[in-house]
Amino acid sequence: MTTYYSTTTQITDLSKSETGKSATARFAQDVKEGLSQQQKQLSSRYFYDGEGSRLFQKIMHLPEYYLTRSEHNVFTTHQQTISSQLAAKGNFHLIDLGAGDATKTKIILRQLLLQQSDFDYVPVDISGDAMVELCENLHDELPELQTHAVVGDYFDALDWLDANKPSRKVLLFLGSNIGNFNPDERMAFLKKVRSHMQPGDMLLIGMDLCKEPETILRAYDDAAGVTADFNLNLLHRINRELGGNFDVGQFKHFALYDPQEGVMKSFLISQQDQEVSIKATGQSFYFHAWEAIHTESSYKFTLKQAETMGQELGFELQHIFQDKNHYFADVLYVVT
Template sequence: MPLVELHKEPDGSDNKAAFAKDVNEGLSKKAKSLSSRYFYDSRGSQLFQDIMALPEYYLTRCEFEVLTDQKEAIATHVGAEGFFHLIDLGAGDALKTKILLRELSEQQRSFDYVPVDISGHAMQQLTQRLRQELPQVQVQAVVGEYFKALEWLQENKSERKVVLFLGSNIGNFNPDESLAFLKVIRSYLGSGDKLLMGMDLRKEPKTILRAYDDASGVTAAFNLNLLRRINEELGGNFDLQQFSHYASYDPQAGAMRSYLLSRRKQEVHIEALNKKFTFGAWEAIHTENSHKYSLEQARELGQATNFSIESVFLDKNEYFADILFAVD
């Protein structure tokens, strides 16, 4: 089936304007910041693939373990009530989702697969690969933002929905944002619908810190790639050698935070903004949060957004959970 395109920017101008606007707002604040949404250009995406293969980065391995070891139970839970749309928010290459697609097919569950991603290229590639690898699965890829895709589904598809939000993406939101995000997701779901969401759990702080500050420096390169993007796309003159990656973990808040530190007092000009920004020696630019949850916090988050927990699927070390939330 052809892609459903809810997000069209053929010349990239809207993307560039949004990028410039967000950079200007973030670097103009007293406590400077850059949005983590801009990590993922082509180089950033490749660097993140490299991060996932690092020995320190436990998150991806743990979720693969959960999905591989408990795929039968997960497929039974989501597929027991008849036909459903399996909606994969931020599908990318669907590497983890394919574990469930194969299991659902083997169990002969009645469903179709609706991957959602902002990248039309990624969705075109995924559709082609699934046509070859899992021709029995009906695929309708949607290009667009999560909420626009859910709105389109609500208007065009009346059957039951199972939403996937895998990885630890919910952790990138602060507590208020995660609450708001899940409330919007819930508003598009009805009785019998479900949400399978990945959540990185609280654990020994050094284990978490190593995952975001690896010995080989791949995470540092990933963080610094934000400045390279500004240089290449907005005409910035950041000297990447004069900034360094810094990661810290607050065990009380359960918050992993990443920064870029200016190694000296310096001034940076960004041509697209026609503006200069001054950085003090060791001034920080905040780039990412990654919140870690306890299972009790997950239950409370579900209650606050009118979800109930149907089942919790854990890896053997209980580092990571895929939690199945239900709509009563």
């Protein structure tokens, strides 16, 4: 499905096309597999339905949540240099993986337009609602911007781009989303991304850096309990979309940080023995009192790790951009 808003803004929806499973079917399958494991888990990719996105917007403005402010500082401080380097080799697609509301990306978009760079913007997200809202906002705020949003899985979108819009790619993977993968998953994901890239293509990745552990922990367990509501919304979403009967009030949010592994982990803890049925999976799942569901890992990085990771993937590290506190880095890699 393609929805045209104007000559400058359009959406291609791959979420129910031949290139990918139904989003609901994929969600149900992932929930079934995750809750069937001995150590139960749910994927953080399903945090962001409409309510989850609303809660995350609230999280980003919390005093404890430094990540968004830090990356925003990276872009406001270095926008001219970043934009110049992205555009240095001429025409390109700026492909924003997991674009959301593109708040930080808009800083770069405005600068690229100011510099009269030859590019178009391709935001990618699994949330169709988020892409509709983003396109409407971009049409109002940046009417001269050529935008073609894609709704679907990252790799379905990259396959579609390879087939339909071949050109130099500049890929954005911002907000420390790379930290949601464990080390093996991270390398597998980035190798797959790399397979869609040609010499001259670029990848800009946001990385949350290692720092004082209490600072990290507070960012994922805020005093107002908004992060807890965000985590628990995953169970509400299963109830709404998959016919689950979770008693959400009998689960609680729990967060911990491991400074040796450099990983922040979030869980949902069952507060009593209980059984939950989910219609879309065709089965029920039993929880013992104090049993945990792992919902998110957020790895933190050193600059040396960023350099080593690029080398292992066959990238050349072109530049590391940091915020004023050195809390966060956006790392620019190029395919040579």
